[in-house]
Amino acid sequence: MQVIGIILILIIIALFVYYFKWSRKEEKAVETEAGQQVTVVVKGAYSPNLIKAKAGKPLTIVFDRQEDSSCSKKVIFKDFDISEELPDFGQKEITVTPKATGEYQFSCEMGMYQGKITAE
Numbered sequence: 001m002q003v004i005g006i007i008l009i010l011i012i013i014a015l016f017v018y019y020f021k022w023s024r025k026e027e028k029a030v031e032t033e034a035g036q037q038v039t040v041v042v043k044g045a046y047s048p049n050l051i052k053a054k055a056g057k058p059l060t061i062v063f064d065r066q067e068d069s070s071c072s073k074k075v076i077f078k079d080f081d082i083s084e085e086l087p088d089f090g091q092k093e094i095t096v097t098p099k100a101t102g103e104y105q106f107s108c109e110m111g112m113y114q115g116k117i118t119a120e
């Protein structure tokens with residue numbers, strides 16, 4: 001019986017890890033005077049990893065990197081031809097303007113961290 005209990009606990013832990021690390025976290029960019037803004041925490045993944053924004057308005061993403069993993073050192077927005085380094089345990093603002101409606105991806109250099117902007 002004890003073994004079944006331990007297995008159940010492990011399954012619950014695995015589900016929590018899955019939920020917090022890999023699930024889709026969606027957030028809407030907040031409108032500001034300068035356009036729109038959203039903060040993305042970089043820690044094991046991008047959170048949120050789905051950003052809803054308005055097309056035609058500058059979107060400032062504040063990357064809040066809470067780690068120094070070499071994997072997340074760079075963030076790449078291939079649609080905007082942007083490749084920027086993020087400071088260890090620091091913040092960096094990157095502004096892009098999604099001119100048309102559609103989806104715009106961003107990722108770390110190796111593509112292990114993935115995020116997406118949906119412009120409407």
Ligand SMILES: [Cu+2]
Nearest residue numbers: 071108110112
């Ligand atoms: Cu990476």
